[in-house]
Amino acid sequence: MxxxxxxxxxxxxxxxxxxxxxxxxxxxxxxxxxxxxxxxxxxxxxxxxxxxxxxxxxxxxxxxxxxxxxxxxxxxxxxxxxxxxxxxxxxxxxxxxxxxxxxxxxxxxxxxxxxxxxxxxxxxxxxxxxxxxxxxxxxxxxxxxxxxxxxxxxxxxxxxxxxxxxxxxxxxxxxxLIGFNLLPDTFTMADLQAVYETILGKKLQRTVFQRKMLGLGILQRIAKKHTGRAHKAPYLYRFVSQPA
Amino acid sequence: MxxxxxxxxxxxxxxxxxxxxxxxxxxxxxxxxxxxxxxxxxxxxxxxxxxxxxxxxxxxxxxxxxxxxxxxxxxxxxxxxxxxxxxxxxxxxxxxxxxxxxxxxxxxxxxxxxxxxxxxxxxxxxxxxxxxxxxxxxxxxxxxxxxxxxxxxxxxxxxxxxxxxxxxxxxxxxxxLIGFNLLPDTFTMADLQAVYETILGKKLQRTVFQRKMLGLGILQRIAKKHTGRAHKAPYLYRFVSQPA
DNA sequence: TATTATTGTATCATTTTGATACAATAATAA
DNA sequence: TTATTATTGTATCAAAATGATACAATAATA
The missing domain is CATH 3.90.79.10 (Nucleoside Triphosphate Pyrophosphohydrolase)
Structure with a gap:
């Protein structure tokens, strides 16, 4: 300080x-x-x-x-x-x-x-x-x-x-579009949503959030992330650039 | 300075x-x-x-x-x-x-x-x-x-x-909602639109702008303003407060 | 092989926004 | 008085964005 x-x-x-x-x-x-x-x-x-x-x-x-x-x-x-x-x-x-x-x-x-x-x-x-x-x-x-x-x-x-x-x-x-600065280089959509929800202090609707983020055109899909738990593996994403 | x-x-x-x-x-x-x-x-x-x-x-x-x-x-x-x-x-x-x-x-x-x-x-x-x-x-x-x-x-x-x-x-x-600080106490919708257009540097659609501003619930209609020209007299407005 | 939790996407309803149309003036001109 | 003109206020419909729900596709476990 x-x-x-x-x-x-x-x-x-x-x-x-x-x-x-x-x-x-x-x-x-x-x-x-x-x-x-x-x-x-x-x-x-x-x-x-x-x-x-x-x-x-x-x-x-x-x-x-x-x-x-x-x-x-x-x-x-x-x-x-x-x-x-x-x-x-x-x-x-x-x-x-x-x-x-x-x-x-x-x-x-x-x-x-x-x-x-x-x-x-x-x-x-x-x-x-x-x-x-x-x-x-x-x-x-x-x-x-x-x-x-x-x-x-x-x-x-x-x-x-x-x-x-x-x-x-x-x-x-x-x-x-600064939320991703808080995450590691790769992350799941759930990670990103957690960042937004925590900062804004409120729950967001999963499907709406996902559509919005994908629509920005700044996320690149890398691979599937196998979490070791009993459900479909989510994609990992990387931020690429500002939207065109 | x-x-x-x-x-x-x-x-x-x-x-x-x-x-x-x-x-x-x-x-x-x-x-x-x-x-x-x-x-x-x-x-x-x-x-x-x-x-x-x-x-x-x-x-x-x-x-x-x-x-x-x-x-x-x-x-x-x-x-x-x-x-x-x-x-x-x-x-x-x-x-x-x-x-x-x-x-x-x-x-x-x-x-x-x-x-x-x-x-x-x-x-x-x-x-x-x-x-x-x-x-x-x-x-x-x-x-x-x-x-x-x-x-x-x-x-x-x-x-x-x-x-x-x-x-x-x-x-x-x-x-x-700071645009109105540039205007006198009362003003027409056209005045307000001119402020927005000048600051933003682009034309706005009149009817859309009017609907939006009225929808904010922060404008009070005062009276008609007779401009002395050949058309319907516009209302004068006053800003009252933030929306509820 | 069924069960479970979560993910990705499709679908439809609702709301918001964009675009156009049009009636209501207030002055002027005929 | 009565058209004509320019603008204003609002309605209407189309298009886009957003909200809500449904559901198939997994990846692990039982």
Missing amino acids: ADGYGYDKRAADGKGFMHGIAIDAVIFGFHDRQLKVLLLEYSLAGIFALPGGFIRETENVNDAALRVVRERTGLGNIFLDQFYVFGDYGRFDNRPLKAIMQAGGTAFDENHWLLQRFITVDYYALVDFTKAVPAPDEESDICRWYDLDTIPPLIQDHKQIIAKALSTLQDGLDKK | ADGYGYDKRAADGKGFMHGIAIDAVIFGFHDRQLKVLLLEYSLAGIFALPGGFIRETENVNDAALRVVRERTGLGNIFLDQFYVFGDYGRFDNRPLKAIMQAGGTAFDENHWLLQRFITVDYYALVDFTKAVPAPDEESDICRWYDLDTIPPLIQDHKQIIAKALSTLQDGLDKK
Whole structure:
């Protein structure tokens, strides 16, 4: 997360980074028919937060976000979308950060650049859960997935940020055809439907969903997948491209 | 605009404002069946730009945007939507600002806070053209409407910002029901259709459009409008609320 | 070989959208 | 006064999209 947390110790003096502005990432994964979010834990201070980071003085803001997601997941080619700037003055609260710095034994004074007001540019990322390797940053010690309905209390307005990320994801699901970014390279129609149902929070009719997805012309049938269970084997699909 | 332009002279020393971050506003109006954008001109320097401004140290970012739009248009209750952060390092170019400062006789040195890198949070606003009273800011001398297809060369990436604002507007037109923000309190169905056609850049079928709009249940019929021409008088409508 | 669960697709009903037709004006012209 | 004209509001029918149901085709197990 940003707002001061998860900063790179090599730059703890603020040299080389933009001040007052940071990025946060809501990194979504999908597993066991559940939508998951990647969170950092600062266990010494008992604090949970979204992954985030700062912007180097000559770095594109979008690249800073890519860097953060790459560092937390080990993944390169991920779907990443800027969705909102959280910039209310009232959200600014440096007490959790002080707690983290104190717990970590970092020296600081009240004028430390990390304790000043920050606004954050927020992104959501869709990653392949099976390929991601969660890794904490320099300050935190745990980085792991949480089901959306079992998220611990988070610092500042990070819970609202997740809520807004989710509703943005919901809005763009049909229009931008982004659901498949949460799945491995090959998947069954039932897998895809589970992604949609979980994100939208409602059941979809199987036959209607299948007709719609096939009608988009972006799915390629690969082979049959024998699940080892007593029924017809479903096809495996791969996403190929945008419709013509 | 921001990126250094249009700053408040009382704070030219940078005290009281956040550094490195600014807001720009793409203010849309509608008149003569044309979509228009409000631009500032710095005629001494021969430079055109979007209206923008800075964020006071204790001000919400969204409030800073509201303030800018209010100052340029004289309007209070306007529709305003944050749509993107432009944060590429490559977009940063302080030469136009230097030109403006020189033309204005403002003293400055290379380390002036306005000459450092800025990223901008960008908003689009939809205002009632008939009520807006364009007003330049402290540095510029002309503030006026431009048709979208006769926009002069703009500083930095302001042309791209307008393009992105327009496509965001297009995407949200049906979903968010925002078209009416461009019209006066009462309007005919033909007026409304003209707004939609201009924004979307294509003709719509009159009867289908009318059925759709009436079906939303958000229009109230006020009275007949006698246009003075040889045909049936259209109804005047008023927007009442979101559909139930 | 029957049974079971699930998949892929066909079919029909319902709803939405597209296209056309036409009566109802409000001004002007004859 | 009475056609003529341009537009508006709505009805109507066709076409397309969506919703709902049915059913045959498996792949495993009993």
